[in-house]
Amino acid sequence: MIVGGGPAGLSAAIRLATRQQHDGGEPLSIAVLEKSRQSGSHMLSGAVLDPSGLDELLPDWKTRGAPVETQVRGDRIYYLTERSQLRFPPIPSSLDPFQNHGAYIISLNRFVRWLSEQAEAEGIDIFTGFAGTDVLYDGDRVVGVRTGDRGIDKHGERKGTFEPGVDIHAAVTIFADGVRGNLTKTLVQKLGLDGPAPQTYAIGIKELWEVPPARLDAGTVMHTMGYPLRSEEFGGGFIYALPEGKLAVGFVVGLDYRDPLFDPHMAFQRFKQHPLITELLTGGEMVRYGAKALPEGGWYAIPRCHVDGALIVGDAAGFLNSMRLKGIHLAMKSGICAADAAFEAVRAGDVSASALATYQELINTGSVRRELYPVRNVHQSFGGGMLAGLAFSGLSLLTGGALPRGRLSSEPGHRRLTWMARYYRTEHPDPDVSSNAVKVDRAVTFDKLTNVHYSGTRHDEDQPVHLLVQDTDICRTRCREEYGNPCVRFCPANVYEMVPEDAGADGGTGRRLQINASNCVHCKTCDIMDPFQIIDWVPPEGGGGPEYEGM
Amino acid sequence: MKIAVCVKQVVTREWPLRIDDAATWVQDRDASFEMNEPDAYALEEALRLKERHGGEVVVCSAGPARVAQVIREALARGADRAIRVESDRLAAADGGMVAEALASAMRDEAFDLVLTGLQSDDQGFAQTGVVLAELLEIPHATIIMEVQVTDGTLRVKRELEGGWFQWVSMPTPALLTIQSGINQLRYATLKGIMAAKKKDVRVVEPSPDLTPHQEILELYVPEKGKQTRLIEGSPGEAAIELVRVLREEARVI
Ligand SMILES: Cc1cc2nc3c(=O)[nH]c(=O)nc-3n(C[C@H](O)[C@H](O)[C@H](O)COP(=O)(O)OP(=O)(O)OC[C@H]3O[C@@H](n4cnc5c(N)ncnc54)[C@H](O)[C@@H]3O)c2cc1C
Ligand code: SF4
Numbered sequence: 001m002i003v004g005g006g007p008a009g010l011s012a013a014i015r016l017a018t019r020q021q022h023d024g025g026e027p028l029s030i031a032v033l034e035k036s037r038q039s040g041s042h043m044l045s046g047a048v049l050d051p052s053g054l055d056e057l058l059p060d061w062k063t064r065g066a067p068v069e070t071q072v073r074g075d076r077i078y079y080l081t082e083r084s085q086l087r088f089p090p091i092p093s094s095l096d097p098f099q100n101h102g103a104y105i106i107s108l109n110r111f112v113r114w115l116s117e118q119a120e121a122e123g124i125d126i127f128t129g130f131a132g133t134d135v136l137y138d139g140d141r142v143v144g145v146r147t148g149d150r151g152i153d154k155h156g157e158r159k160g161t162f163e164p165g166v167d168i169h170a171a172v173t174i175f176a177d178g179v180r181g182n183l184t185k186t187l188v189q190k191l192g193l194d195g196p197a198p199q200t201y202a203i204g205i206k207e208l209w210e211v212p213p214a215r216l217d218a219g220t221v222m223h224t225m226g227y228p229l230r231s232e233e234f235g236g237g238f239i240y241a242l243p244e245g246k247l248a249v250g251f252v253v254g255l256d257y258r259d260p261l262f263d264p265h266m267a268f269q270r271f272k273q274h275p276l277i278t279e280l281l282t283g284g285e286m287v288r289y290g291a292k293a294l295p296e297g298g299w300y301a302i303p304r305c306h307v308d309g310a311l312i313v314g315d316a317a318g319f320l321n322s323m324r325l326k327g328i329h330l331a332m333k334s335g336i337c338a339a340d341a342a343f344e345a346v347r348a349g350d351v352s353a354s355a356l357a358t359y360q361e362l363i364n365t366g367s368v369r370r371e372l373y374p375v376r377n378v379h380q381s382f383g384g385g386m387l388a389g390l391a392f393s394g395l396s397l398l399t400g401g402a403l404p405r406g407r408l409s410s411e412p413g414h415r416r417l418t419w420m421a422r423y424y425r426t427e428h429p430d431p432d433v434s435s436n437a438v439k440v441d442r443a444v445t446f447d448k449l450t451n452v453h454y455s456g457t458r459h460d461e462d463q464p465v466h467l468l469v470q471d472t473d474i475c476r477t478r479c480r481e482e483y484g485n486p487c488v489r490f491c492p493a494n495v496y497e498m499v500p501e502d503a504g505a506d507g508g509t510g511r512r513l514q515i516n517a518s519n520c521v522h523c524k525t526c527d528i529m530d531p532f533q534i535i536d537w538v539p540p541e542g543g544g545g546p547e548y549e550g551m
Numbered sequence: 552m553k554i555a556v557c558v559k560q561v562v563t564r565e566w567p568l569r570i571d572d573a574a575t576w577v578q579d580r581d582a583s584f585e586m587n588e589p590d591a592y593a594l595e596e597a598l599r600l601k602e603r604h605g606g607e608v609v610v611c612s613a614g615p616a617r618v619a620q621v622i623r624e625a626l627a628r629g630a631d632r633a634i635r636v637e638s639d640r641l642a643a644a645d646g647g648m649v650a651e652a653l654a655s656a657m658r659d660e661a662f663d664l665v666l667t668g669l670q671s672d673d674q675g676f677a678q679t680g681v682v683l684a685e686l687l688e689i690p691h692a693t694i695i696m697e698v699q700v701t702d703g704t705l706r707v708k709r710e711l712e713g714g715w716f717q718w719v720s721m722p723t724p725a726l727l728t729i730q731s732g733i734n735q736l737r738y739a740t741l742k743g744i745m746a747a748k749k750k751d752v753r754v755v756e757p758s759p760d761l762t763p764h765q766e767i768l769e770l771y772v773p774e775k776g777k778q779t780r781l782i783e784g785s786p787g788e789a790a791i792e793l794v795r796v797l798r799e800e801a802r803v804i
Binding site (some may be wrong): 038041125127129130147150151159160161163166168285287288453454456457458547549550 | 563565566567569581582583620735736737738739740741744745748
């Protein structure tokens with residue numbers, strides 16, 4: 001049983017079917033649970049695909065018609081200042097931090113839809129529209145997952161169409177629920193699986209544009225660093241050119257910024273206002289929008305991924321190379337390794353953690369570790385700014401990742417968020433105004449609400465709020481005073497709003513939290529970045545969420 | 552009772568729609584699709600009738616290969632089997648052409664009851680069901696809010712204007728076009744999804760003589776009439792001019 005139909009989960013499923021075909025024996029029943037309405041709907045990525053994972057999974061992918069067509073041709077890296085840019089001279093490919101040689105620009109949404117067709121052709125059941133809400137245990141052994149109830153109204157009462165969740169039991173459960181997966185999160189907590197370093201994250205915000213085709217040759221890959229981020233923020237922009245004038249335009253910001261009034265969505269707008277980018281976009285049309293977090297902690301932040309009865313794969317575990325901004329191929333490879341381990345364990349009739357430890361061995365002796373271990377210190381260095389990071393990446397690659405002074409320490413990103421009073425010292429900023437606010441023109445730049453309209457997001461309005469805030473009193477008192485309610489800014493979909501408090505409420509700051517849950521694009525940023533760690537993202541009714549066609 | 556439900560696959564309304572280069576249809580290459588809303592209610596009604604009176608529910612759809620998606624959804628919710636008329640020419644076809652395509656595939660089945668949605672979310676002609684009834688030579692009733700069956704006779708509630716309803720009795724076989732919201736849609740279950748895979752889908756090609764009855768010459772977004780005009784002059788003159796403009800140009804007073 002696989003929870004999460006992204007590249008990791010589907011690769012695991014397909015590999016299991018391939019093994020089954022190859023090795024014979026009693027047929028396994030393989031199922032994938034996916035919360036989105038259709039396969040691929042919740043996929044948002046760059047995406048530059050390193051095809052090595054695909055080569056391993058389905059070597060004949062070309063003849064199977066994989067939507068992997070646009071080869072990367074040119075790779076440009078820029079350093080931006082507010083009004084100008086510096087283009088880096090071509091970097092020798094051995095030092096190029098992105099390593100894009102032989103890669104393709106794809107839509108992950110299309111790619112995953114194709115993967116799911118391949119899986120279904122193998123007889124695998126893919127249940128879309130079903131979210132896993134609880135891990136089922138027998139003691140400390142994972143025995144399956146429970147799916148969410150459907151047909152519950154906003155007061156928690158059953159509607160006429162109520163359909164209870166079901167317990168699905170499996171010999172082995174593979175958790176592929178993506179970055180900050182709600183099931184993996186509880187599993188890691190309950191069984192104490194944390195890696196040596198805390199996981200750190202970034203948020204990626206992306207738009208798909210259609211511009212006159214001659215602007216940028218299909219296959220062109222651009223990355224920027226510098227403006228609009230300051231040296232205390234890490235991240236940068238990307239533009240990937242697809243055929244027919246389609247551009248994937250995105251911006252990634254580390255979720256370890258200090259300024260409580262910083263707004264990642266505004267940073268993205270500023271990025272698009274830079275002359276280099278504006279020139280590419282002017283006269284074009286923004287056709288899709290979305291956002292999603294990505295795990296950037298690297299090798300040391302990966303939890304223990306095998307327990308009795310279960311394995312963790314892909315972004316859920318943190319198999320992402322933050323220096324290359326690539327996780328798809330690693331998600332696929334980890335899925336393949338997990339499938340191999342699970343297959344053998346099931347055949348041997350022993351699915352205990354020690355039997356499933358084969359997974360760890362396959363990761364350690366294969367290409368996943370070979371890629372991630374040498375860059376194990378990179379994210380930490382990015383904390384000091386991306387330019388330093390780039391220089392360091394080169395050095396780090398040359399020295400095989402060894403650092404002059406051993407491992408750098410790191411802490412969960414939300415801890416770096418600073419009190420307003422401490423960050424701004426003598427000023428008294430307005431907590432309702434972002435420090436990097438810009439006026440949007442609705443041509444190249446947009447406000448969040450307009451953007452969300454382009455994410456295709458839809459939830460049944462009559463259901464319980466799926467963002468559980470343990471104590472909303474903190475929002476109207478301490479959080480407002482100390483941090484100025486940063487959720488309003490770091491949520492890229494305008495879900496959190498501080499609205500005037502009803503008359504008669506006592507002890508607050510005049511504002512209370514309103515949650516517009518149906519706007520949620522499932523990016524997981526609030527679950528990650530909330531300084532009080534009191535927001536729990538749980539899956540809404542299955543089938544709800546964004547519709548990332550072409551993203 | 553042997554019930555047929557005709558469902559159409561339409562572009563979802565989740566994004567602002569865009570017009571294609573030829574300006575004759577919306578850009579649907581990059582779109583995502585779903586079951587036309589009133590058709591989903593028609594399907595639900597059929598499933599409920601089957602639960603009450605027995606029989607089978609056959610889902611029928613005409614369109615390009617992609618409509619397999621809505622057929623599968625219908626089978627997962629409980630329809631027993633399906634007929635799919637496949638042709639790229641049916642992608643944005645008019646109601647008459649779709650009805651002809653469906654009729655030739657459905658005629659030999661001799662259904663007791665055919666349900667369709669009231670109208671489609673994309674073209675909204677509300678004609679496919681009506682024309683289909685004519686082609687199948689059975690009576691029809693439109694905008695149905697409730698269906699009762701006793702001994703092979705139908706009693707149906709039609710929605711009229713302004714909160715008025717009409718009850719009509721009619722014999723079977725018949726065709727009804729169903730209004731949205733008449734029941735509560737069920738969810739597809741895990742079991743239903745698994746069972747759907749094994750259900751029979753008959754794929755038929757439409758006759759080569761099938762031709763459109765209508766041609767879309769141009770599709771455009773309604774022009775937004777928001778305009779600001781400043782009326783100059785002294786307050787007295789401006790007031791007179793304002794009344795004139797409102798009366799003669801805007802025609803609102
Ligand atoms: C802006 C951005 C740009 C990126 N660019 C690139 C790039 O250029 N190249 C590259 O290789 N990588 C890139 N990545 C990273 C890459 O997209 C991820 O590493 C990859 O998608 C991880 O795959 P996964 O299957 O582990 O997780 P995901 O792709 O996140 O899939 C997880 C799936 O599980 C489902 N799910 C989650 N919870 C539940 C639940 N409880 N029940 C049921 N289903 C559930 C989700 O809906 C989702 O479909 C980028 C990421 C971002 C955000
Ligand atoms: S509510 Fe949380 S998960 Fe949803 S869009 Fe906002 S930050 Fe992302």
